[in-house]
Amino acid sequence: MQPTVNALDIAVNDLGAAIDFYRLLGLEFVRDQHMPDDHAGCDLPNGLHLMLDTDDLRTKTTAHWTPPATGRTFLAFEFGSPAEVDAKYAELTAAGITALQEPFDAPWGMRYASVADPSGNGIDLYAALSTADPTH
Template sequence: MEGVVGLVTILTGDLEPMKAFYSDVLGFEVIEDLGNYVEFRNPGVRFAICTREVMYEATGQESYREERGSHAFEIAFPVGDPDDVDRVYDEVVAGGATPIKGPEMMPWGRKTAFIADPDGNIHEIYSYKPEDFS
C-alpha cells in the first residue's frame, strides 16, 4: 500500500450545524450534499462530514453509534502570515466558531489560534513560516 491520505471525514451526530459551520464560517464550498454526507471542495485531499449512522449502516459496527467524549483529531488551517491569523480568528469567531485560545506565537515558530466547531472538535488556525516555502 502507498501511504497516501485521499479523504478526511468528520463524523457527527448533527450534520446541519456542522455543514453550516464548515461552509458559512470557514468558507468551504459544498460540492456534494446527500443529506447525511457532505463533501467540500478542498485541493489535494477530499474533505467531508457525515453522520455516524452512515458509517454504522456501512459497517455494522455499534461503536459508530457511541458518543465520543474526547478529541481524537485536529484540523489545522493555514492562513498566510501572522497578521492573517488575528484577522481570520476574529472573522470565524464572529461567524460562530467557539473561541478556545486567541492568536499567540507558539514554541514551534508559528502564530496559532484555536477554535471549536459545533461538535466541540478543536481546530487550529496557523501562519506559515518563511522556510515553509524554501
C-alpha cells in the same frame, strides 16, 4: 502495494451546522444526492477529499463505533500572515464559534489559534511568524 490516503472523514452531529461552519473557512461542501441529510464532500487541493458524515450514518455503517463526547480530530488551516490568523479567529468567535485557544506566538515560529467546529472537532489556525513584522 502502498495504499494512498486521499480522503479524510469527519463525524459530525449536525451536517448543516458543520457545512455552515466550514464555509466560514472557505470550504464548500456538496451534499451527497443519495444521502443529503447524512453525507457531504469537498474536494481540496492536491487530490485530497474531505467528507462530513453524521454520527447517525457512522453508527449505521461502522459496527463498533460510538460517537465520542467531544471531537478528537484537529484540522489545521494555514494563513498567509499572523494578522490573517487573528482576523479569522475574531470572525469565527464573533459568529459564536467556541474558542479553544486565543491567538499566540508559538515557540515553533507560528501564530497559532484554535476553535471548535459545531461537533467539537478542533480547528487550528496558523501562519508563519514574519521577521519583518515587529508586532509578531
